[in-house]
Amino acid sequence: SVASNLSALHLYESPLVKINEILTHQNKNRESFSGLKNFSLKKNISIDKLNFKHNSKVIFDSLSLEIKAGKTTSIYAGSGKGKTTLADLLIKLYVKKNYTGIIKFDEQDIEEINPIYLRNKIAYITQDTHLFDETVRFNLIFSNENSKDEKIIEYINLFDLNNIFDDNKIDLNKQIISGGSNISGGQKQRLLIIRELIKKPKLIIFDEGLSSLENNYKLKIL
DSSP: OHHHHHHHHHHHHHHHHHHHHHHHHHHHTOOOOOSBSOOOOSSEEEEEEEEEEETTEEEEEEEEEEEETTSOOOOOOOTTSSHHHHHHHHTTOSOGGGEEEEEEETTEEGGGBOHHHHHHTEEEEESOOOOOSSBHHHHHSTTOTTOOHHHHHHHHHHTTOGGGSGGGOOOTTOBOOTTTTTSOHHHHHHHHHHHHHTTOOSEEEEESTTTTSOHHHHHHHO
16 A cells, blocks of 8 residues: 555646645746836837846847837747747736846836736747537637627638638637637637737737648638
């Protein structure tokens, strides 16, 4: 009995250690939910002397750049060079004590903006394409429960997603099964893009969020 229980304890040691690491990181990175519930993005995103380390690895060393508003800007770099980290900083997934430097939307320091409000105004589309085991409607209004069916249908037509429905007849009550196993990877990615666009964001971030799409769809969405 003792040997059996010790064996079971050893089996669960690894996930328990991982859970502890996550909780420790969360406590170190605890964020404040205060701040302004308003910001503009009509001029630019400006980054000045940004320094960031992940553990002991330097990701950004005095990075300064300006991203013009109203433009499509591409950022190229190899794996592990900080593209996702930059995106995460723009939606305040790291608190200020984890980096030095200034990030501004127009003239507003993002540290002064309420993080929940900020994320509700930014579309962040990654290559991960997880959907809930729920209806198409539920999956699309997840980011904005006030969305009207007419607007959802407009996007579905625009993104050529009629073919996920029987006889191409749009039925927002269609059930998504097993996180999207009953539709293709490209269709899942387009649904996730619609979900973010319904928020009417001020900024759209694609972190390889078009990776599952054919070139004609990539161009149409951009």
